[in-house]
Amino acid sequence: AYRRPGKTQSMKTLLWACLLLVLDDITTIHAQEACLFEGAVRLQGLPTFDAGRVEFCKDGVWGTVCGDSVLTPWSEKNGQVVCRDLGYSGALNSILQNRLPLEARAPTGTPIHIRRVFCLGHEDSLGDCFLTDNNGTCTHDQDVAITCRSVGGETGEDGDVRL
Numbered sequence: 435a436y437r438r439p440g441k442t443q444s445m446k447t448l449l450w451a452c453l454l455l456v457l458d459d460i461t462t463i464h465a466q467e468a469c470l471f472e473g474a475v476r477l478q479g480l481p482t483f484d485a486g487r488v489e490f491c492k493d494g495v496w497g498t499v500c501g502d503s504v505l506t507p508w509s510e511k512n513g514q515v516v517c518r519d520l521g522y523s524g525a526l527n528s529i530l531q532n533r534l535p536l537e538a539r540a541p542t543g544t545p546i547h548i549r550r551v552f553c554l555g556h557e558d559s560l561g562d563c564f565l566t567d568n569n570g571t572c573t574h575d576q577d578v579a580i581t582c583r584s585v586g587g588e589t590g591e592d593g594d595v596r597l
Contacts, residue, residue: 473561
């Protein structure tokens, strides 16, 4: 016998539909790794906390920063701002991601958020610098990676930080 769904059945169907939509959104966000604080920066891809590719939080998703712009190439001042924002005393060096080991490069699907960065050096965060959104001209080979100097640490000639 056919039973017409009542209010309880309709409500269960609606709740399941909502749950599936939420789970789908969570899966999508997790695939791109959500971030909570717009303009936040982090270093990723290397097994140390003080070095890695620069990632920027935009629209709730982490993305990389392009450093190979002809008009405004990545500068030491940009690196200093990123490292200070992360709590380090400054930057030791900056390199393009194409010089990183393959396992340290951005995973497939990671967006490239920023095309150009221009910092004067006194800014508190990368978001305070002049930034240009990526318009599709950058590739992950142009992602920036930096090494930061630990607070109170001394830099050895080989680039290691010694406390």
